Amino acid sequence: MESIFDLDHHREPVTADLDIPAALCRQHPLDLPNPSELEVLRHYTQLSQRNFAIDTHFYPLGSCTMKYNPRIAHRLANLPGFADIHPATPAQAQQGLLHLLWDLQNGLAELTQMAAVSLTPAAGAQGELAGVAMIRAYHHARGDFQRRRMLIPSAAHGTNPASARMAGFTVTELPTRADGDLELAALERELGPDVAGIMLTNPSTLGVFERQIETIAERVHQAGALLYYDGANFNAILGRVAPGRMGFDVMHLNLHKTFATPHGGGGPGSGAVAAAAHLEPFLPLPRVQREQDGRWRWLGRADRPQSIGRLNAYAGQIGVLLRAQAYLRRLGRAGVKRVSSYAVLNANYLLKELQRVGYRAAFPQRRASHEFLLTVEDLHRQTGVRALDVAKRLLDFGIYAPTIYFPQLVPECLLIEPTETESKATLDRFVAVMAQIRQEALEQPELLKGAPQRLKLGRLDEAWAARHLQLVQER
Amino acid sequence: MPYIPHDEEETAAMLAAIGVDRIDALFDEIPQHLQTFPQGVPEGLSEMALAREFEERAAAQPSLRSFAGAGAYAHHIPAVVPELIGRGEFYSAYTPYQAEASQGTLQVIFEFQTYIARLTGMEVANASLYDGASALFEACLMALRLRPQQRSILVPRYLLPHWREVLDSLLPLQDVRCIELDADPQRGTVRLPAQAPADAAALIIPQINALGLLEDVDALQRWATDQGLLSIAVVQPLSLALLREPGGWGESGADIVVGEAQALGIPLNGGGPYCGLFACRRDMVRQMPGRLVARTRDAAGRVGYCLTLQAREQHIRRGQATSNVCTNQGLMVTAATIALASLGAHGLREAAVRSHRQARSLLAALLDLKAVRRPWDGPFFNEFVVRFPISAVQLRDALLADGILAGVPLAELGLGEDGDLLIAVTERVSDEDIDDYRAAVGRILEQ
Amino acid sequence: MSTIPEHLRYSTTHEWVEDLGSGRYRVGITDHAQELLGDLVYVELPEPGRGVQSGVTCGVLESVKAASDLIAPLTGVVAERNEALGEHPEWLNEDPYGRAWLLVLEAVPAATAELLDAAAYGRLIEGQ
Known part of the structure; x- marks a missing residue:
């Protein structure tokens, strides 16, 4: 074009x-x-028109929670009364906005069973950075400067170690057992006076619930370390299990996943942080506070001198926060629990159906969470067809590809997350397409290796791109 | 059930296929006592009731003509921008991992990279970071990767204070410190020391500083080069329609350029989402943070676009990544690109010239008032400080009643004196707005 | 099945070493390594004159989907590096034992004694 x-x-x-x-x-x-x-x-x-998107295609991209983005949230966030507010507007002239953000802080605190929330992190990665920086600040405030190490399961999203390192920690990776749960003995071996904390996603990136979570929390706390919860998979337990109850001290939420704000082709996201009472003083600023007289204002450095401070120029991705609040308000108490119910129903149904047509689950003995891992290693051995080829072939059927090659410890894997907003008919069609692709892989593997065949462009050469590196249009 | 399509029959069929009798059974691996219902969340609302609540909240705040700046500006947004970014194909897509099914997003980013490179006069630009301040933080880290022996960054006193706060929150986590450079009290611009500190990696050069003043960028760039420092330019992209592009500063040009792209088609939004731009020299690209899109081709030789240099990023490099940033400000990049396209070179220059001209008019009108003066009188683009004989906070608050957000009191930024107000003017400000502003201020001052 | 030339020695981290005589050794990555990495797009090698230590990172190999440290198979000093790979990283996929050599190291004679022979390396990658 x-x-x-x-x-x-x-x-x-x-x-x-x-x-x-x-x-x-x-x-x-x-x-x-x-x-x-x-x-x-x-x-x-x-x-x-050259994009696949939720509005036009099924988009079962694991770990990304590509659910429907309600249009009412979009319309309301764009009301001129919000969109035209300059960030330097004094609090008395933005009470309506502050009120909504205050409601969102409270709603998220309730759902996570945490004491307080800061909405400022601009994305999940910035929320993680804030959370681990808070863990560091907590230890330092107690005069404990020895805790320089962060424990992270090897299956964790790559952002976890990257964020920990940006907060000045060294990272120790922990192995996972064959059933998908954490290797408890390895955790016990690593815990010590130099460990600041552990970063966990639960359900994990392997699409299963970590069953030993309470034991892990107990061991970690006994060692004087804290637990960080990566909210990437919160959709699986929304309204049903609260990270605060599982023993986590601090966490972030991906509002662009669980709370249906749009992904926008890569952003903006929002990574609100929630913390237990002992970490509240360290939350990033600014935050919204309600005063005695019932008015709202921004909390600043003078109010929270121990805060890790400011993460971006203003108070975060407010347009995204408003959409999340609209979604939460629309769903309400019963609606949030339905989200996890149907997200998990859809995932388990899809897993069963895909197994029925011949695909292999990476953890067949486990219940799926809101997503699950398949491995096509068997196909690869038989036919040379790889997960990448299956992914590219799906595009030919008007279905966006699942996440592939993540987590890296499962070979030739596809991480599939249907979300609760997809109908049984859509899932059944996906199963039929996947069955056909499996057949094609066995009978005419070259068809898959050359996929996509039906789009405007064939498979793009990423190696050529990296070797020639044309990053801007030549004059 | 909002947004969930299943009817009872379908749910039953799915449960039967799985082999359980009810949905709750699917959570049987989770200890029962951990499963609690969030009593504190209020009941859900209908779409109508929800709209009413939000509309009431939106109406709770006065509609203001904005003369506030300090990093966020009320520029005109061409009508095609919201029209296009609201399209579901942009709005509800994700990071373009599958290039063949994401050519729209990818080409938009490639065009954005090109626009930013051309505006800044740099060789390469990335797909954006969260906002200008976080882009500056990432630029500091990049400078330290390029100068691994160094531990500090030189920061002028009149860098926007909330940007400085971001550096102060995040750089010490990696044992990096900011060393502040004094300002000349008369001129309000950077005063260079004879010698840079030995452990400094880079000099930050904000062209337009926090007082709205223009710095002598050639002198600053030359000094950085002489001292063996990298330079990090901080720019306001719309001003680059008039001002010298950082790639042309001094003899060598800036090394890294960051800035806030909000002025390009992005609403004020109370402070976000905005869009951090990031450009640099081509030979530094492997140390660059954030997403990059490259042009490529398919087997038939057809041109397309894909993500590139992903091996720098966290999902591959994990703890060794250049940054923990996973994505970009996709939809805001789309807005900025479409705004740049709609305005074109012509429209950008027109908006910049008019912003400058109206700013001069407002300044002249205010200086006409008794006891109002300009504490620093150097050249400016569209933002300046005026010193009033009364508290700027008081004046700003009083003007709210006239539907005017008069500016940002410097005291709220921790700078200047009590009467100092930082005032920004964009092309949206009419002659009538200027008259109204002057009249309102005159009325307050007479009281 | 990847190629494993008989006349070379191998490290467990998938580098090959060719003894050029007079304490000079040519180093590259194995066919198996390039298969694991996929399409190579970028190579960063130590400058001539720099010392490298056996088992320690001395460069970076970057493919489309992975970044891998280059581990020195010997302790020695870099005598030459293959500058052409800057322009042609794809040679690493096409000809890992030939024109895609990475470095020539100077080291003590018989420095390859600790390394694997072709048969042992073959068993190593079989087992992985």
Whole structure:
């Protein structure tokens, strides 16, 4: 498809008398195109049509919770009364917004059974960074500077070790047992006075609930360390199990997963952090507080001197937070529990049906959470077809591919998360397509290796891209 | 059941296929005593009731003509921007892992990278970071990866204070410290020391500083080069329609450029979501944080786009990644790209010129008032400080009644004096707005 | 099944070493290693004159989907590095034992004594 840089019409430059010294001014005119408004509209409309998206396709991307993004939330977040607020507006002129954010803080605290919430982290990764920085600040505030190590299961999302390292920790990876639960003996071996905490996702990235969670929490706390909960998989237990009750001290939530805010082609997300009472003083700022007189205001450094501080310029991704609050308010008490119920029903049904048509579960003896892992290692051995090929073939049937090659410890794996907003009919069609793909893999593996066959482009050459590295349009 | 399609019959059939009799049985691996119902969450609302609640909250705050800036600006947003970014194909897609099914998002990012590279005069730009301040934090870490022996960053006193706070929160976690550079009290711009501290990796150069003033960027860039420092330019992209691009600063140009792209088609949103831009020299690209999109081709030679250099990123490098950042500000990147396309070179320059011109008009109108003066009188783009004979907070609060957000009191940023107000003007400000502002201030000052 | 030339010696971290005589050794990665990594896109090698230590990271190999440390199979000093790989990382996939050599190291004579022979390396990768 053509580039926006090809759509140019000559426009006479605007002449101006500037009150700026010439040495500080641009010496050459901007080298940017001047397309017409219709050309812009057409170009980006046509580009949008080259995307798969939840609104147009089933999108069972494991660990990403690609559920329907309610349009009412979009409309309400864009009300001019919110969209036009400048961040430096004094609190008395943004009471309506602060009220909603306050409600969201409380709702999330209730669902996680944590004492307090900060909404400022801009994404799950920033929430993680905030959480582990809080763990560090907690130990330091107690005069304990020895705890420099963070324990993380080897199956964890790569962001966990990256965040821990950004907060100044070294990382020790813990092995997982064949049944998907953590190797408790390894944990006990590693725990010691130099361990600050452990980062866990539960249900884990393997799509199963960590059954020993209470024992783990007990051991970790006995060793003077804290537990961090990665909320990536919170959709599996929303309204049913609270991380605060499982023994976690601090956590983040991915509002763009569990709370149905849009993924927007990669962002913006939101990674609100929730903490137990002993970590509340360290939560990032600003946060919303309700005063005695019933008015709302931002909490700052003067109110919370022990806070880890500010993570981005303002108070986080407010437009995303408003969408999450709209979703939570629409669902209410009964609705949130239905989310986890049907997310888990859909995942377990899909797993059973895919096993029925010949696919292998990575953890067949376990109940699926809101997602599950398949391995196509058997197909790979028989036919040379890899998980990547299955993924690319799915695109030909108008289905976005599941997450592949994650977690890395399961070979040739596909991580599948249908979410609660997909109907049985959609899942049944997916099973039928997967059955056909399996048949194709056995009978004509080259078809899969050359997939996608039916899209506008064939399989793109990522090696060529990295070797030639054209990152901007040449002039 | 909002958003859940299952009817009873379907649910029953699915449970039967699984081999359990009720949904609760699917949670049988979770200890029963951990399963508790969240009593504190209120009952759900109908879509109508929900809309009413939000509309009431939105109406609770006055509609204001904004003269506030300090990093966020009320520029005009072309109508095609919200129209296009609301399309489900952009709105509800995710990170383009499967390139063949994500060409829309990928090409938009490639165009964004190109726009940012051209605006900043740099060779490469990434797919964006959370916001300008977090992009600056990441730029500092990148500078330290490029200068692994060094431990500090030189930060001018008049970097936006809330950006500085982000550095102060996050850099010490990796034993990196900020060393503040003084400002010249008369000029309000950076005063360079003769010698950089020995452990400094980089100099931050904000072109437009926190007082709205323009820095002598050539001198700062030359000093950085002479001292063997990397330079990190902090820019406001719309101003680059008029101001010298960082790639052209000094003889060598800046090394890394970051900035807040909110001014390009992104609503104020109370402070987010915004969009951090990030550009650098090509030979530094492997140390760059964040997503990158490259042009490539398929087996038939057709041009397409895909994510590239993913081996730098956390999902592959884990603890050794350049950053923990997983994605970009996708939808905001889409907004900024479409805004840039709609405005074009012509419209960008027009918006920048008009912002500058209206700012000068408002400044002149205010200086006309008795006892109002400008504490620092250097060149500016669209933002300046005026010193009033009364508290700027008091003045700002009083003007709310006139539907005017008069600016950001410097005292709230921890800078300047009590009467100092930082005022920003965009192309949306009409001559009538300027008259109204002046009249309202005049009225308050006479009281 | 990947190729394992008989005349080379191998490390357990999938580097090959060729004894060039006079204390000079040519080093590269094995066919098995390039298969595991997939399409190589970038190589970072130590500069000539730098010392490297057996078992310790001395460079980076980057493919589309993985980044892998290059582990020095010997202790020695870098005499030469293959500059052409900067332009042609794909050679590592096409010809890992030939034009995609990585380094020439100078080390003590018989430095390869600790390394595996082709048969032992073959058993190693069979078992993995």
